[in-house]
Amino acid sequence: MAKNDLFEHETKKEFNFFMAIIPLAVMVITMLYAIVVLETDPHLPLIIGTVTAAVVAFINGFKFDDLEEMMYKGIRLALPAVVIIMLVGLIIGSWIGGGVVATMIYYGLMIINPQYFLVTICLICGIVSLAIGSSWSTMATIGVAGMGIGVSMGINPAMIAGAVISGAYFGDKMSPLSDTTNLASGLTNTDLFVHIKHMLYTTVPGLIVALTVFFFIGINVIGTNTASPEDIQVMLASMDENFVISPWLLAVPVLVILCIIMKVKAVPALAVGVFLGFICSILVQGETLADSASFLMNGFVLESNNEMVDTLFNRGGLMDMMYTISMTIVAMTFAGILEYTGMLSAIMNQILKIAKGTFGIISATIVSCFATNATCSEQYISVVVPSRMFLRTYIENRLHSKNLSRSLEDGGTLTSVFIPWNTCGVFIYGTLGVSALEYAPFAILNFTVPVIALILAATGFGIAKITAEERDAYLAEYYPDEQQEKPATA
Template sequence: MSENKDKSNNNLKREFPFFLSLIPFIVMVGLMYIAVTIFETDPHIPLIMGTVTASLIAFLYGKYDWEDVEDMMFKGIRLALPALVIILLIGLVIGSWIGGGIVATMIYYGLMLINPTYFLITISAICALTALAIGSSWSTMATIGVAGMGIGVSMGINPGIVAGAIISGSYFGDKLSPLSDTTNLASGLTNTDLFEHIKHMLFTTIPSFIIAMIAFTIIGFNVGDTSKSSQEDVQAMMASMQEHFIISPWLLLVPVIVIVAIMFKLAAFPALSLGVVLGFLCHIFVQGGDASVAFDTLTNGYSIESKNDMVNELFNRGGLHDMMYTISMTIVAMTFAGVMEFTGMLQSIMNKILFLAKGTFGLIAATLASAFTVNATCSEQYISIVVPSRMFLKTFIDRNLHSKNLSRTLEDGGTMTSVFIPWNTCGVFILATLGVPAWEYGMYAILNFTSPLIALLLAATGIGITKITDQEKEEFTAQYLKD
């Protein structure tokens, strides 16, 4: 037994050849292109096949036995467990806030702010508010975005510009929302406190949003007046929300209470749990729902059957089951990442990339480039966060850089750039939802391309880069980076 353990420990220290380490990635990327782009299916199976390929190489070259490889998979999954727990809690928050009429209230009052003169900045701000409330850029674009496209086009604005404003606002809210799956993935996989991660993202996200809003304000001065008929979709949506929900400004106290709790340094789990309880109570005592329905909403999500398709699309979601796709994707991706990392294959690839990463600027530039490359090759923004997070975490810590520098960079390079790849799931979704291809809205998705540029600027100047002491490095390494 001890001999086998010693042999396994020796193998774990053995570095795989670079080209041999690339084979699992090549297999995964090739199958990912076929599955996602050609067959339009989910990326789970290509990731599994990549894991199988990596395991076979571990057997044949590293001479690992099955117990070793299985343990590597479990280690990879364990790394994502904190994020998975928060994601489950997010499903409860979304379900309870929809059932309690909180989301409907926020969207309703947001829609009332639309002004023809400042349409572009208004629709961008409304999308930002909605995505911040529900934690989903996709649902925001599929509902508020669809209505905004109709209004904007009727005003004579280029569809690419309207789509750019919608995308910029949606991704701003999604990126800073504690309910967002990608935000939780980036913080969880780098062992960064969720709200520390969100606050650190303000360094790149706020300037990017200001630049975007200035640009949309300038463009907006050249648009014409909107016709009354162009607002019919919005009015119908607001009427439908009034029909199915009690809309009250008092419901806005729920997100305010949660935000105040966060400001007073309440941890993510209790803060979000408080949001679930308040939403659940609003569902019963404000909206008049049965307790059994409110409990079912927490599990299966909210269910609504209105005559308005946009309302149905926006509010038929939430609950634990709504998070299962993200959770299954993360588990499958982390089995692949676990085998790649703990066999040393990922380290072999990382060594080649890091050879070019000199200093803080080079490291952040390499992380941004890696996340964008994964977006372009694997066609999935989740993977652009998962894979680089494991590749670069140890190097950031070794160079006395706080993990929140990495978590922010993953979002700047992964979450934000996913919209520019036409065959990425985000690019495909936007085309299907807003009817505008990536090459038309790309230059107007201002927030999305300025965010990584500002990240590079901060890296070059040192502004917004948080360092850690040698003691903090040792503590982090002992807690998170030891096998």
């Protein structure tokens, strides 16, 4: 199903704002109680939110069969993400069993200074993601190794995850190969490279802030709290004892990254990684066919005399991702009802009413993107829905469309990681093993960039305007069948 198919529907009845907000309010309240008070999983609050949304929709004239189909359509939207999550589980299991992860950690421990580790891993993830255009693929390869190296050094996993996420999303956001970058520029009718150039105003300062913070954390915190050289030597010896360590194994992640650079789609590229890891498990590590298959299904199992090494490598496999997949499916049932019934549009329209002036319009866009990430649990929707709702407002207020495309990425692409039940949040949890609530304070680029965007909107710096003639031409081109009123000048 094409992503835009989600929005090709008709609603039975217009929802007012207060009726539309009920399911969201119920979900948020129960989510806070479940996570903060009960310290349990977010699945049940999402189910409660889905039931509430269904009841509200039923009261407003929707039939149960319609609501059931809406939930199925929401789930179908997430199926590409589910397939990638499954492949990541397989790739982690095969790469651990094949000694690929152990090799990356082994050499990483030998050459990277713990004090500069966060800065280093952030930059590496940024470069790789910029080259391949995928934050998910970067986190599934370089991120997994980075977590292993950093944890072996005694660094807080939340800090490592924050550095990995900051770098991966910088590259994803700025890469012409990124799907969200192309989506944001395409939906706003903005040239791709004009869109990327305009994002430099917010994204590069955000990266500089992130690297600066990671540098000072490394100097002032990590330098005094890392594992001792003796501890690291013990870990190296333990890995050397339990795995065949060879620089040739580094060819596996390199080949996967090269596949993506050569524009091979993420699914076949990751499948190649799974196959190579499986082969390495048999031919390099000497595992049996049955054990190698078990690594794919149930993950790797290691019983060494080093607890840290066991913690690092006892993971992966398809079954390890079932928690993540189930939360994605539950979240998308909630999202499907909100979007298809028109409840989300009712909420967005209310936000649109209070957007006045440049600062109001841009801040409303960013808030709407974040709200869509929270309600619809899918990064793509957080770009698509606001783009459709705000494009005319930008044109009428003589704001260039590249301001909108940038705001969609600043508020949508980057903030998706902060929602535990968003597909990005659950993917990161399943891949890096750190929850959104833990890594959020350290995903510095992701929350700094929206703040910088708001500062630019308030000051007017880096905000592109169009002339009145250009505005009228855009309106005539995009809305030819509508009787235009004289628009207000921003």
